Amino acid sequence: MDVNSWKEFLQGDEKAFSSLYRSYFNELFAYGLKIGFDEEVCKDAIQDVFYKIYISRNQLTHIRNIESYLLHCLKNRLFDIHNVETQINYINYNDIILESENSVVERIIEKETELQWKDEIKRSLRVLPPKQRKIIYYHYQLNLSFNEIAALLDMNPEAVKKSTYRALQKMRENQQLKNPFLTFLLAFL
Structure with missing residues (x-):
């Protein structure tokens, strides 16, 4: 049935695409959880994989083992998500620390300069x-x-x-x- 659904989907059958999604979702979800990703990330990655398959079906006519192809695509998508999240967390963490350190130092310098000017003006006013x-x-x-x-x-x-x-x-x-x-x-x- 899955081979037939795949062939029908490649020929443009929308129902076959839905059938593929329902047939493989649980297997893909279990695989994503097994390799260490949380539920929401797995669901998002599965959606991404099926979206990519849907929009590029004309280039996928050479795929014969849909199950293996889907598992491979899911694994790649999960690791792409992981890499992006890791990079974002790393960048944000460093930016926050540098920004905080710089802004605190800058505020101290500005306050000190302002106090010096105020003292000088007070002396001058006397x-x-x-x-x-x-x-x-x-x-x-x-x-x-x-x-x-x-x-x-x-x-x-x-x-x-x-x-x-x-x-x-x-x-x-x-x-x-x-x-x-x-x-x-x-x-x-």
Whole structure:
């Protein structure tokens, strides 16, 4: 019957294909389990084998022992799945470790750099008179415009702008390290 089903399938009979699938599924499933694969992987591999046979039936006319051919195809498909899963697990594991290590180190460096800049800015702010400190705070921390600061401090907007410039110049002159943040701030005035 299996030989007849195989021949009929090769000639295009859809029912013969279903018959082949039902006839060999249990044998293929048992074989997959016996060589060490879990049930879901075996079922998926059997589906893959029969799909490949279905789409390439015109090239399979030379196959005489369908049982042997199916077992061979299943074994190859199972080992292909195993190799892909092993490679994915290996790559993911290494990527996760490297990514975690890099991101932790990068975050530590960024945090340390940020703390250094903040300390340096605080030191630089200490040399400013209170009014200039307020202007810097309003402009860069609260994002207030020169007009808004002028209204708050009862000043001329042009005077606020000049005071901001002078404050930043003074901070830059008094900083011990070259701070790119302060240079950046000065560039926009």
